[in-house]
Amino acid sequence: xxxxxxxxxxxxxxxxxxxxxxxxxxxxxxxxxxxxxxxxxxxxxxxxxxxxxxxxxxxxxxxxxxxxxxxxxxxxxxxxxxxxxxxxxxxxxxxxxxxxxxxxxxxxxxxxxxxxxxxxxxxxxxxxxxxxxxxxxxxxxxxxxxxxxxxxxxxxxxxxxxxxxxxxxxxxxxxxxxxxxxxxxxxxxxxxxxxxxxxxxxxxxxxxxxxxxxxxxxxxxxxxxxxxxxxxxxxxxxxx
Ligand SMILES: [Zn+2]
Numbered sequence: 416x417x418x419x420x421x422x423x424x425x426x427x428x429x430x431x432x433x434x435x436x437x438x439x440x441x442x443x444x445x446x447x448x449x450x451x452x453x454x455x456x457x458x459x460x461x462x463x464x465x466x467x468x469x470x471x472x473x474x475x476x477x478x479x480x481x482x483x484x485x486x487x488x489x490x491x492x493x494x495x496x497x498x499x500x501x502x503x504x505x506x507x508x509x510x511x512x513x514x515x516x517x518x519x520x521x522x523x524x525x526x527x528x529x530x531x532x533x534x535x536x537x538x539x540x541x542x543x544x545x546x547x548x549x550x551x552x553x554x555x556x557x558x559x560x561x562x563x564x565x566x567x568x569x570x571x572x573x574x575x576x577x578x579x580x581x582x583x584x585x586x587x588x589x590x591x592x593x594x595x596x597x598x599x600x601x602x603x604x605x606x607x608x609x610x611x612x613x614x615x616x617x618x619x620x621x622x623x624x625x626x627x628x629x630x631x632x633x634x635x636x637x638x639x640x641x642x643x644x645x646x647x648x649x650x651x652x653x654x655x
Pocket of ligand 1: 449450451452
C-alpha cells in the first residue's frame with residue numbers, strides 16, 4: 416500500500432504556475448527558475464501546510480475536492496509566493512554549478528550594498544599621518560569580507576597617502592529591495608609605538624534589487640579622522 420500527500424500535486428501545480436507568471440512579469444528579484452529552485456520552493460510550502468494523505472489510486476475524487484477549494488488555493492498561493500521570494504534571494508550550494516535549466520538570465524539578488532569607507536590615521540600630538548598601521552574592519556565581531564581580492568582587510572596605511580585607509584565591504588543578502596538596516600562597524604587599529612585602539616561607526620543602508628559590483632566613486636563614506644596617541648605619552652599621563 417502506498418500513501419500519497421495530495422497537497423504535493425496542488426502545491427507543485429501552484430508553484431510552477433507562479434514561476435511562469437513571475438517570469439512573464441519579468442520580476443527583477445527572480446534570480447533563477449531551475450528545477451532545484453522549484454523543488455526548494457515546493458518543499459518550503461509543503462513544510463508549512465498540513466498534509467492530506469490518501470491511499471494511492473483512490474486519489475481521483477479527493478483530488479477534485481482539493482483543487483476546487485478556493486480558500487485553500489489562495490492560502491497555498493500566498494505561502495508559495497513567500498517561498499519563491501526567499502528561495503530566489505538565498506544563495507544555495509548547487510548554484511555555484513551552471514544553471515542549465517534556468518531560463519532567467521539576470522543575476523539579480525536583493526542586497527545591502529555598501530559604499531566605500533575612507534578614513535585617515537593621525538598622530539595625536541603632531542597631527543602627522545601615521546604609516547605602517549594595521550587597520551581591521553569588523554562587523555558583529557568578525558572581520559568583514561571585501562568585494563574582491565584587490566581590497567585588503569586588514570589594510571595598511573602609508574605616509575605617501577597621508578595615513579589614508581579605504582575599505583569596500585562585500586554586499587550582504589537582503590530578503591527584498593527597500594529593506595532598511597543599520598550596520599554597526601568596528602575599526603581595530605594596531606600601530607607600532609601606539610596604543611591599540613577601537614572605533615565605531617554606524618551605516619544605515621537600504622537594500623537594492625541587485626548586488627552591486629561596480630565602484631561608484633560618488634558612493635563613499637568619510638569616517639571621522641582617527642587620532643592615535645604614542646604609548647609612552649599615554650603611560651606618562653597615567654602616572655601623573
Ligand atoms: Zn535555481
